[in-house]
Amino acid sequence: MPTSAQDRRQVSHKITYQAELDPGFGEHIAKMAYGEKLFSCIQCGTCSGTCPVSHYMDYTPRRIIAMVREGFRDEVLNSLTIWLCASCYSCTVECPREIKITDVMYALKQEAITTGVYPKRYPIPVLAQEFFHGVERSGRSSEAPLMVKFFLKTLNPLGMLKNSPMAMRLWLKGRLPLFEKGMKNKGVVAILLRAAKQAGGERQ
Ligand code: SF4
Numbered sequence: 001m002p003t004s005a006q007d008r009r010q011v012s013h014k015i016t017y018q019a020e021l022d023p024g025f026g027e028h029i030a031k032m033a034y035g036e037k038l039f040s041c042i043q044c045g046t047c048s049g050t051c052p053v054s055h056y057m058d059y060t061p062r063r064i065i066a067m068v069r070e071g072f073r074d075e076v077l078n079s080l081t082i083w084l085c086a087s088c089y090s091c092t093v094e095c096p097r098e099i100k101i102t103d104v105m106y107a108l109k110q111e112a113i114t115t116g117v118y119p120k121r122y123p124i125p126v127l128a129q130e131f132f133h134g135v136e137r138s139g140r141s142s143e144a145p146l147m148v149k150f151f152l153k154t155l156n157p158l159g160m161l162k163n164s165p166m167a168m169r170l171w172l173k174g175r176l177p178l179f180e181k182g183m184k185n186k187g188v189v190a191i192l193l194r195a196a197k198q199a200g201g202e203r204q
């Protein structure tokens, strides 16, 4: 029985043939992450050693950098690593080649969401997507509808059931409105989000 993300990766190990690689992937991500230095990585492993959550990742930061360079697009975008990154910047500070590894992780998340290639029922990208759509629609996040969608999309109805007593207590105290609430001038938020999306697209 696999006990960690790395064990799970080993259990589902699959050979990738050269023809399946995306040779332009490294350049593309390097451009998005201001990371011309990406290709100067010496695979020293300092980033993995300093990362506080690498134990839970399916690929360590060092491996992610190597895989990005070599064009393992699908493996990288489907990995849990990019979603587990806590953006603590330790790796970026310690890297002897000054590679902005944290920015690479951000760029990979952005690429995953834009192209729709990410672990489909994994809670972190699902929550990020649903939060974004909620704010885009109504100008603010509404917890109850957000959590219902989150549990349904991660196929975790038991999680919803388990959390329902707490949700009920919050609702009784008026802290958890059941329906999506809008705000004044919500169009302004939508304009801001569209501009941010466009800026992200232009950087690509
Ligand atoms: S610390 Fe920098 S040079 Fe070393 S493996 Fe990580 S990215 Fe590469």
Ligand code: SF4
Pocket (backbone or CB within 6 Å): 047, 050, 051, 052, 053, 054, 061, 084, 085, 086, 087, 088, 089, 090, 091, 092, 101, 102, 105
């Ligand atoms: S920024 Fe992300 S990858 Fe880098 S050390 Fe922190 S958690 Fe690990």
